[in-house]
Amino acid sequence: MSPSAEPVTAETGEAAPAAAPAPPVLSANGIHRRFGSLVVLEGIDITLAPGEALGIVGPNGAGKTTLLDILSGAQSPSEGSVTFQGQDVTRWKVDRRCRSGIGRSHQVPRPFTGMTAYENVLVASVQGGSHRRRAAQQHALGVLERCGMLGQANRPAAALTLLERKRLEMARALATDPQVLLLDEIAGGLTDAETDELIATIEQLRADGIAIVWIEHVIHALLRVIDRLVCLAQGRVLAEGEPDAVMSDPRVVEAYLGSAA
Numbered sequence: 001m002s003p004s005a006e007p008v009t010a011e012t013g014e015a016a017p018a019a020a021p022a023p024p025v026l027s028a029n030g031i032h033r034r035f036g037s038l039v040v041l042e043g044i045d046i047t048l049a050p051g052e053a054l055g056i057v058g059p060n061g062a063g064k065t066t067l068l069d070i071l072s073g074a075q076s077p078s079e080g081s082v083t084f085q086g087q088d089v090t091r092w093k094v095d096r097r098c099r100s101g102i103g104r105s106h107q108v109p110r111p112f113t114g115m116t117a118y119e120n121v122l123v124a125s126v127q128g129g130s131h132r133r134r135a136a137q138q139h140a141l142g143v144l145e146r147c148g149m150l151g152q153a154n155r156p157a158a159a160l161t162l163l164e165r166k167r168l169e170m171a172r173a174l175a176t177d178p179q180v181l182l183l184d185e186i187a188g189g190l191t192d193a194e195t196d197e198l199i200a201t202i203e204q205l206r207a208d209g210i211a212i213v214w215i216e217h218v219i220h221a222l223l224r225v226i227d228r229l230v231c232l233a234q235g236r237v238l239a240e241g242e243p244d245a246v247m248s249d250p251r252v253v254e255a256y257l258g259s260a261a
């Protein structure tokens, strides 16, 4: 046996070439977004590997939600493209991207308040997923269980606590069977104990192989889950890479926390 850590080929005994990294499941390529003369995003390139958890931070107004809107199809870029599983999906609307495997939670949960938690997830399961009626019912119950919401299945959405509404928001996104889940400030306003519960759920989704893009101001929660971090400021990528390194980058400290180290 070779003492080298490199794999060797049987025929030649030479080191085998390293396996190529998996192509990104989702990428934003040269994204610009303008509203009239206001430039909100200016040449953003990001990639998400299969099963990866990518965090996005940045000061208020940096363009984070606009970028998530462009990834989900809620907005079109002024320039640039979005690629999902190797396909250019830039012109695809939200519903088509959703059915194809891009799920999204919103900063402000938007359940149908007159429906129960179960009915909310069922609607998402039927409309966003590819489930027929009976399968959709089973699927909705499974998703509620995955999000720790089975006990609240029959409660009206309007009667849920903040944590439960956030869980329901995630469940509605999951009901569409996403391969990529886009989370927009899901931890805001929760207690530490509630944040722990939410993180456990998100970690389980990761363990199930779902890739995640997570925008968050609650940095300590984000850092417990993500593999890689991007900091946006004034519509540009200010820093990108290993999360702790990005958070201690002096440019990030100055831009995001508002004070030089």
Ligand SMILES: Nc1ncnc2c1ncn2[C@@H]1O[C@H](COP(=O)(O)OP(=O)(O)OP(=O)(O)O)[C@@H](O)[C@H]1O
Binding pocket: 035, 038, 040, 058, 059, 060, 061, 062, 063, 064, 065, 066, 067
């Ligand atoms: N529809 C719009 N028309 C005009 N300006 C907009 C529009 N949507 C967003 N903006 C502006 O774009 C900038 C970026 O907004 P965005 O919501 O993407 O920032 P953000 O980083 O998510 O901020 P926050 O952390 O406060 O949620 C802001 O200055 C905002 O006012």
